[in-house]
Amino acid sequence: MNRKKLFASSSDKIVFYSILPLVVGVLSLFILIGFSIFSQAWVSFERFGTNLLVLSVWKPSEDPEAELYGLATPLIGSLYSSLLAIAVAVPVSISLTYLVGEVLPSSIGDLLRVLIEIMGGLPTVVYGLWGSLVLAPFLRDSVMTPLHRYLGFIQIFSCYPLTGYSVLTAGVVLATASTPYVTSLLIEGYQMIPAKYREGAYSLGATKYEVFKVLLGLLKPYVVAASLLGFSRALGETTIVTLTIGNSMRLPLCLFEPTMTIPSLIASQFESARLYTYAMPTLFAGGFLILLVSLGVSYLGIKKLYKWREEIRA
């Protein structure tokens, strides 16, 4: 397309340029968000430097000189719980894709898709309340306690589950909330695979499962992309995690221990942080870090997604 073809008439040109300020506005908003979070965080970056990444301490004080903060625990907690969520959500999503794509008759498959859509749109606070009042006690009594009793010699099962609020609980609820999102992406991608591959596989006498395995091989980059997008979402999720992870500043060596994530730290400390000189900037510093990682990972995911779509169409 050459540039002259862009506008068929002068009125098209007017339409085009009247939308321009809108885009500029949205672009400035985007930059402003990043800039204002960073500028609020700057004091903390300047004062604590790399200690912010390696120390694990939250010590507010009336005397600004005595204040000390390190975000190692929430940073690791964020990665830990989000990875756990994706590790649970991706196999479930692949299974659902198999059922919808190869096994179920289309009427039941459609019903299942509506169910998944309902699940995906459900407000996260609903999952949060359910996770904290229903799932946490259930996991404690029926999963964590037996695992600890019989397999307690393994490091990740070694601690005695006290409240049920733990990195495991948060991971499971996060997985529940991410599964519909990852699943709809996977089903969408699965249906983009040209029919010739499926027909070819079936005509060679492959079983349903074997056909799925072949198609899943083609879908692999898309699965990675969907996992990245799901991970980026889980990383920034606040409501669910704050209600289920227990919010305690300790490194989670064991799955049953409470810990915290950056968003849950921000949500639980924001009110009191106003009282101290460096607490608020440190929360913004954590926010800035999570913003960078989240944007970076979701950019990678979207890029991979588009690349795969182009390749499969070609």
Place this chain on the structure above:
Amino acid sequence: MLSGYRARKLKSYFMTSLMALTSLLGVLPLFSVFYTALLEGGKTLVEAGLNFFTDLPPTPLSTKLGGIVPALVGSVVSSSFAVVVAGPIAFFIAFLVTEFPNSLLSKVSEVLVRSFSGIPSIIISMFVYSVVVMSMGTQSLLAGSLSLSIVALPYAYVYFASALRSVPESLREAALSLGMSKFRVLRHVYMGVSRRYLVTGVLMSYIRVFGDTAPLLFTMGFLMNSVFAGILRPSNALPLLIFVYALSPYEVFHRVAWGAVLVLIIFYLILFTLARGLLRGVRL
């Protein structure tokens, strides 16, 4: 040879059952959520009666359940505000991207709006706090609404873009070949053909922001002692109330939270059914 085929068939059955079981585990939480919400929330609603929709929230040690009216009012006002502000912006950018797909501006806009969905909503809350709340000196319904508007933008964009793309190429070309300008095509063809899709987009964006908690955490305030204090004063919201009450140790707050969750789920299902029903009517 036959036994080899049998073994493969058997393996296929085995893997299918395994994955069916995994899938079941994946959707089971939805049923558990609905079941407990209906059970616990139902108890709350029955005990509180219609006053649940008209009374102020209880105090921690109160024996009466009270109601959630400040949260209902705040949610409806702020979500409507967000859709009204973000909707048109998202719509015109979606129009730009679908109609001028080859311009640099369109490509930038597409990446830009999609990037917004990569911003964690708690970051948006912190942003609005540092820009609006700090300069106004108080949390407010306005700040909460602005926060939700930013959250609504990428959602509305995705829905509107797919609505505009749903218009068959043949109709577009027919209109353009009559010498219509793109703006008139928008008014007379797009608005007509994809009307239902657009309404669906508005509804779905509304549902999204109605249920979102994190954008409101530091912006909305937590109004308990009156129904509505004005747009520049603190307000409340349904998801925010559920979140704060779920974190609290008080029994009465947990019960109100369950009631509020049931109300939220019912409201969500109604809007969801409405949106899907609209789409079902579209035949092109």
